[in-house]
Amino acid sequence: xxxxxxxxxxxxxxxxxxxxxxxxxxxxxxxxxxxxxxxxxxxxxxxxxxxxxxxxxxxxxxxxxxxxxxxxxxxxxxxxxxxxxxxxxxxxxxxxxxxxxxxxxxxxxxxxxxxxxxxxxxxxxxxxxxxxxxxxxxxxxxxxxxxxxxxxxxxxxxxxxxxxxxxxxxxxxxxxxxxxxxxxxxxxxxxxxxxxxxxxxxxxxxxxxxxxxxxxxxxxxxxxxxxxxxxxxxxxxxxxxxxxxxxxxxxxxxxxxxxxxxxxxxxxxxxxxxxxxxxxxxxxxxxxxxxxxxxxxxxxxxxxxxxxxxxxxxxxxxxxxxxxxxxxxxxxxxxxxxxxxxxxxxxxxxxxxxxxxxxxxxx
Numbered sequence: 072x073x074x075x076x077x078x079x080x081x082x083x084x085x086x087x088x089x090x091x092x093x094x095x096x097x098x099x100x101x102x103x104x105x106x107x108x109x110x111x112x113x114x115x116x117x118x119x120x121x122x123x124x125x126x127x128x129x130x131x132x133x134x135x136x137x138x139x140x141x142x143x144x145x146x147x148x149x150x151x152x153x154x155x156x157x158x159x160x161x162x163x164x165x166x167x168x169x170x171x172x173x174x175x176x177x178x179x180x181x182x183x184x185x186x187x188x189x190x191x192x193x194x195x196x197x198x199x200x201x202x203x204x205x206x207x208x209x210x211x212x213x214x215x216x217x218x219x220x221x222x223x224x225x226x227x228x229x230x231x232x233x234x235x236x237x238x239x240x241x242x243x244x245x246x247x248x249x250x251x252x253x254x255x256x257x258x259x260x261x262x263x264x265x266x267x268x269x270x271x272x273x274x275x276x277x278x279x280x281x282x283x284x285x286x287x288x289x290x291x292x293x294x295x296x297x298x299x300x301x302x303x304x305x306x307x308x309x310x311x312x313x314x315x316x317x318x319x320x321x322x323x324x325x326x327x328x329x330x331x332x333x334x335x336x337x338x339x340x341x342x343x344x345x346x347x348x349x350x351x352x353x354x355x356x357x358x359x360x361x362x363x364x365x366x367x368x369x370x371x372x373x374x375x376x377x378x379x380x381x382x383x384x385x386x387x388x389x390x391x392x393x394x395x396x397x398x399x400x401x402x403x404x405x406x407x408x409x410x411x412x413x414x415x416x417x418x419x420x421x422x423x424x425x426x427x428x429x430x431x432x433x434x
Contacts, residue, residue, distance in 0.1 A: 092286040099294030103265050107302065110260050116249040121242040129238045133231045140224040147217035150210050157207035164200035171196060258306035262299065269295035347417045357417055361398035 122130075171193040272292035279285055303315060334342055350357035392413060394404040405416040410424040420427055 096290040103298040115253040150213040154210040161203035167196040265298040359399040
């Protein structure tokens with residue numbers, strides 16, 4: 072008996088297979104992402120450690136200037152608060168003096184002698200006013216000096232930051248080199264699992280093309296390819312990554328083009344058989360695509376919308392007989408070696424007895 076062709080399954084089975092393959096690919100990508108994030112937790116070089124190995128004199132001067140600036144800011148804030156308090160005290164003393172002076176003027180207008188306590192209160196208010204005025208002027212001077220000192224410290228700090236930045240350049244260069252080495256090491260660690268699995272998946276997909284478990288291998292191939300691309304994008308320099316990416320894209324397109332051209336020139340047995348089967352279904356010659364005019368199809372004429380079959384009552388056209396393509400001479404229908412009935416010459420099994428018949432073009 073002939074070997075049965077592999078069944079493609081129902082539509083829902085194929086849809087379920089494709090859906091589960093996509094879900095498996097997403098889960099594998101998720102799994103590899105967890106591995107990548109865990110490897111990223113490895114501690115890298117400390118920039119402060121490289122800077123700490125240098126002379127700390129410029130940094131200490133900068134820290135001293137910053138401390139002076141903080142102290143000057145606190146002193147400035149205190150003087151501003153005192154300034155507000157002295158202004159309020161001065162304003163209060165001025166209001167008291169104005170009220171007592173108004174009472175004195177009223178007493179004088181009435182030809183009365185001002186009371187002794189009003190005279191003392193006026194003198195006390197005048198004394199507090201003058202004292203608040205002196206303290207306010209001292210606070211104003213202190214605020215002015217603090218503002219001037221703050222401007223000076225700001226300029227000194229800016230200049231000292233430039234000195235410290237230039238002083239730390241060698242340490243930053245060493246740190247940058249160590250950090251690049253660390254990133255490269257992380258890249259190799261991260262590629263330690265997905266890259267070998269990507270190569271293994273590619274080999275499995277190519278090796279087991281007819282295996283029923285090929286979707287599993289394909290899902291692994293897609294997931295590992297995605298992960299390798301993400302790792303390369305994250306860790307390799309952008310100037311080199313663009314060449315790597317375009318090189319891989321050219322390689323993949325070239326492989327698909329080679330596969331397509333090879334199938335066109337020397338198609339494999341299963342592809343060739345599928346072409347023969349589809350051509351027979353359309354009543355076209357599998358070799359030259361000329362219409363098959365055999366039996367009832369002998370009087371068919373072909374239009375733009377397909378074949379037109381006239382009403383034929385005669386039976387002579389329906390007699391089974393051998394048939395060759397009148398365009399290319401290919402033997403399309405011939406006698407079966409087992410049952411001696413007419414069958415498709417380019418298909419591997421007889422439609423009458425089911426016995427396998429050799430097809431030269433498929434050998």
